[in-house]
Amino acid sequence: MAINPFIFGRIVTGEDFCPRPDAERALRSCLATxxxxxxxxxxxxxxSSLIFQSCSARxxxxxxxxxxxxxxxxxDLAARMVRGMSSAAATxxxxxxxxxxLAxxxxxxxxxxxxxxxxxxxAAGMxxxxxxxxxxxDALESLSAGGRLVVALDEFQDVALLPDADALIGEIRGRIQRQSDVTYLFAGSIRHRLEGLFTHPGSPFFKAVEVLEVGGLDDALFRxxxxxxxxxxxxxxxxxxxxxxLDTADRIPSDVQQLCSSLWEVTREKQTLGPADLGAGIGRLIAGRRGTYEAMVHPLTDIQMRxxxxxxxxxGQEPQSRGFIEESGVRLPASIKRALLRLSELEMLFNDRGIWRFFDPFFRAWIRSA
Ligand SMILES: Nc1ncnc2c1ncn2[C@@H]1O[C@H](COP(=O)(O)OP(=O)(O)OP(=O)(O)O)[C@@H](O)[C@H]1O
Ligand SMILES: [Mg+2]
Structure with a gap:
């Protein structure tokens, strides 16, 4: 019997990596130059998977x-970088x-x-x-001499919260301004914090890096x-x-794979999968999270819940529209707006170019079914 082939929550490469030709080509071109x-x-x-996949070849x-x-x-930062260097040291x-x-x-x-x-x-406490x-x-640059070294600093937005952020940012800025053998990749998901570091005029890395936006996978390739x-x-x-x-999981690759993993568990060989199986697969996922979801909505006010x-x-498009107001029963657009802001502070929703979306599509499925 085949084992469940769906992987989520960790980096995927090689055979497990569904091709995303545009993003791979764009990143490889940055690396080549x-x-x-x-x-x-x-x-x-x-x-993160895109970084590993694109750096796995010449x-x-x-x-x-x-x-x-x-x-x-x-x-903490030094320790993490040393860990990264250490695992890249092949011999x-x-x-x-x-x-x-690093003496x-x-x-x-x-x-x-x-x-x-x-x-x-x-050593701890250093x-x-x-x-x-x-x-x-300096050690990174010595290591790279003559070779093509890539240093990936993932979830980079969090350095902005360091007490010594300025010193670190100054250091990195100095490095990337100087031509060197090292190519730096920065990655992260918290858009406003990264934009504050990279893309606003006046931000420390303004115009110092190429920006590569990564969206979902191509539907046909992912199917x-x-x-x-x-x-x-x-x-x-x-x-x-x-x-x-794909719709149920909002086309978020990790959530799609998690849903497929659940579908695998609720179905058998020789079956043709259909809507009832999808319901069962979602139900299985939600059942495992009910406690968490209940705790999340517990502190919400009536208006926020509506x-x-x-x-x-x-x-979440047009939350100020008549249709939204009627369906929610919240009459004042200002109250709707306040509720949306609170829900985004609580990391339940986020605003994606004007449209309010759920961070977790299974939480959305749970709310819909409740
Ligand atoms: N190219 C791909 N092919 C198939 N699945 C993928 C692909 N990319 C990502 N995934 C799915 O998404 C999961 C998370 O991938 P990864 O850790 O690279 O994403 P990320 O954007 O770095 O996530 P995070 O925001 O948590 O750091 C993988 O375990 C896998 O389920
Ligand atoms: Mg990641």
Whole structure:
């Protein structure tokens, strides 16, 4: 029996990566010409996977990847970058060289208890100042000499929240202004914070990077990818069914895969999948989250709840329209607006170019069914 082939919540590459030719071509072209690039896109759309996939072939010789999600201090940042450098060091001698380059941070070599693989770590409590961070970036440049090194700083928006953000931003700005062998990729999903760093006139990296917007996958390519996986388990699907799967999951690749994984679990071999299975697949997903969803809506006011339900049922375009007002029963447009802002502060909704959308399409499905 085939095992569930749907993957979500982690980086996918190679065989697991559904081609996205435009984005891959755009990023590869930036890499080939060593242009520093900002990859901007909604959550769970596949930004990190795109980085790994595009850096897995020439001309990139090595990718150093650091995830900066909720980074708290310069020490934390240095530790994450050292971890990225350490996992990119393919041989013990490279690791040793890296240890030498980072000597001022007094790194330790540790061995993975299971695989025995060595890695470098920084001692906890090490006090990193901007000078040490300078050392980390120097080490990166020494490592890259002669090769094509790519440094990816993922969830970069969170550096803006660091107490020492200015020192770090100054450091990186200095690096990318100087021509070097290192190509920097920045990625993240919190648009307004990234725009504050990169695209507003007066922001520290204004016009210093290429901006690459990543949206959903191409429908036809994604349907092929999904159909082929269902067929591995002898489950038949047609375009109309797969389109309804894409619609239900708002075309967010990770959520589509999660829904397909659930569909796989509620169906059997030799079955042709249809609307009843979709209902069962969504039901299975929602059942596991009911507690979380109930806790999320518990503190909402009556007006906020009405607005949320109306966005779930009719969509979040034109919330000031007569139709929205009638359906929600909230008479004052100003109250609707206030509720929408509160719902976005609570990270239930976000405004996507004028349209209010749910962050979590399964939460929307739950609200609709409740
Ligand atoms: N090219 C792809 N082909 C198939 N699935 C993909 C692809 N890209 C992303 N996914 C799906 O999305 C999930 C998350 O991918 P990834 O971590 O790259 O997204 P992200 O945009 O970096 O997410 P986050 O906002 O959480 O950082 C994957 O586990 C997979 O389910
Ligand atoms: Mg990511």
């Amino acid at each position: 060593r242009r520093n690039t900002l990859i901007l896109g909604p959550r769970r759309v596949g930004k 001309p990139v010789s090595r990718l150093i990847y650091a995830q900066l999600w909720a980074v708290k201090s310069l020490e 013990p001698s490279m690791l040793q060289r890296l240890g030498g380059l 001022s941070l007094r790194p330790k070599i540790e061995f993975d208890p299971v695989t025995g693989a060595p890695s470098l770590t920084l 006090a990193a100042s901007p000078r040490e961070i300078h050392g980390v970036f 092929n990818y999904l159909r082929e996986r269902f067929e591995r388990g002898k489950r038949r699907t047609d375009d109309a069914f797969l389109d309804s799967v 607005v949320l339900r109306t966005v779930a049922r009719r969509g």
